[in-house]
Amino acid sequence: MSATSALRIALIYPELLGTYGDGGNALILQARSDWRGQPAEVVPVPAGQPLPSDCDVYLLGGGEDEPQALAAAGVRSGDLAGAVAGGAVVLAVCAGLQVIGTRFPGTDGHLHDGAGLVDLDTAPGTPRVVGDLVVQPRPETGLPLLYGYENHSGRTTLGEGVCALGGVRRGLGNGAGQRDERGRGYEGVWAPTGRGLVVGSYLHGPVLAQNPHLADLLLEAVCPDLPVADPHDPRLVRADSAAATLRAARARQTRVR
């Protein structure tokens, strides 16, 4: 994207994919971009509307089964793949992660088609997993531990050659039995695609609230010449010192650090 125009953050179908507070990810990206001198705007895409093709970041959150199926139909009819090939970044959480794959289960166990943006598919599973999720991100991301909360019954399998976002230190994550070389279960998906990047995860929290480094990574992926933040900006200091305290508390509670 060019440095002069505003960064456009699409919040996709918040009425359908907004059940678990994931809309917060949009607020966080907007604020952090703004604080670094790059104006940003959140573009809510109401359910029933086609996906815009001119956004820089696309956010999909968690939702219940029936709204999820409705959201998938909308996402399928758009051209998310084209936007990513052109340099856009996608962050897809929980139901969103399932929607960007090839298939996911609905209410009655019936399988729905996903948007097929990434080669992953989700099968129904029991039990539903609800609890803390801590992820060791893959080293090339340069990210510290990711803390959050998972709440899903899907079991997600990554296709041949598709990378996980990281390995599970606490919780279930993708839960389909795939493991990394350290024996950790896969969590989420990490898929640099064309000039863009697709990141998927089961982490709620919302994920960027507890993991501001991931927010910065996404912003830098879409906007490589993003200026460095002024470390004394009081807004940034407030947010990051609060997040640091929160992360320390999460580390204590989950005993993962």
Add this chain to the structure above:
Amino acid sequence: MLGRGSGEVIGGKVALQLHPGVLAELAAGRDIATVSGTNGKTTTTRLLAAALAAVGPVATNGGGANMTPGVVTALAAPPRFARAAIEVDEIYLPQVAPALRPAAVLLLNVTRDQLDRSNETRRIAGMWRSLGAQLPDTVAVANVDDPLVVWAALGFARQVWVAAGQRWELDAAVCPACAALLQRGPGRWACPSCGLARPEPSVVTAAADRIEIDGRSRRIRLRLPGVVNAGNAAMAAAGARVLGIDPATAFAAMGAVRDVQGRYREVMLGDRSARLLLAKNPAGWLEMLELLEATEPRPVLIHFHARVADGRDPSWLWDVPLERLGGRDVHVSGERAEDVAVRLAYAGVPCTVHRDPVAAANAVGGADMIDVLATYTAFRELLLVTGEITEIEEEPA
């Protein structure tokens, strides 16, 4: 009358073990109205009990013990045939109501409460809807502003439709009947696919001090603040009318209710006078923000836990427009104070984090009353800390 919760539960548990049919026996031959919903059930039950008390003795579980044992204990209290205003947990209603055979079931709202639970709202509404077939003589007193409630109430043979308000819309984006996207506008909603739509209400909450019944506008004087409580009063009045109490009598009696289980109560917290507000989910938060804005901006303390009874995932904070606290002096305490602090940082609202609510209250400058917003278990803790109760009853599962 606070702090009797565990007593309310234990007596009922013993009775149920000795005689499982006890509930139906206690309920037989009396006029009962139940109250269920995610938000407002304790307050509405209190208002309904006040209305019923205007014409005779009342049995009620005013302590909020709203599962089967608590209901048994409430009905076992003499006199034997007193009218009853019974709060019932939304998930327990299908279990309890067939035994009670209530004249009226008040259905307030169904919204997200604990994010740990899943597909909860549609499932609860579906359970209520099926209940209708078992209760052919029961009137559903239902809030038309919540599509899930309307769909549930249509499972009953008869309805009284009440516009009780529902600012929060995100849990009913899709049609509960057919899952198509609902169309919404001010004071209306409709499904373009199956035709489910907001029924015409006979009782309408027009303002904090005005309710219309059958087209006639009435001034009401509640001590409980805000439009949200006028909505609760409208539901209670409609329920009382099914039990034969006229609205004028009902509203007059409701005007005497000052606080409900500590909600809206003014207490001393440390050295400060403080008004206690329960805000346990985003729908409740929206109503409380509205209420805060109805008076001059006071300092605010948010006391926040995420224990099992609160829901262990506090992500819903991001669904609450905390930006609206901008310009106030905001303080935070509780086990998940850090989650609130991060949320407020991105809302552009500076805050101070304190180790406990008393320290927080004492640290607030000036002499104004402070408004304290607390989640469910945090609220219980505040009642304990301020000496309003002496023990914390067991947390609901």
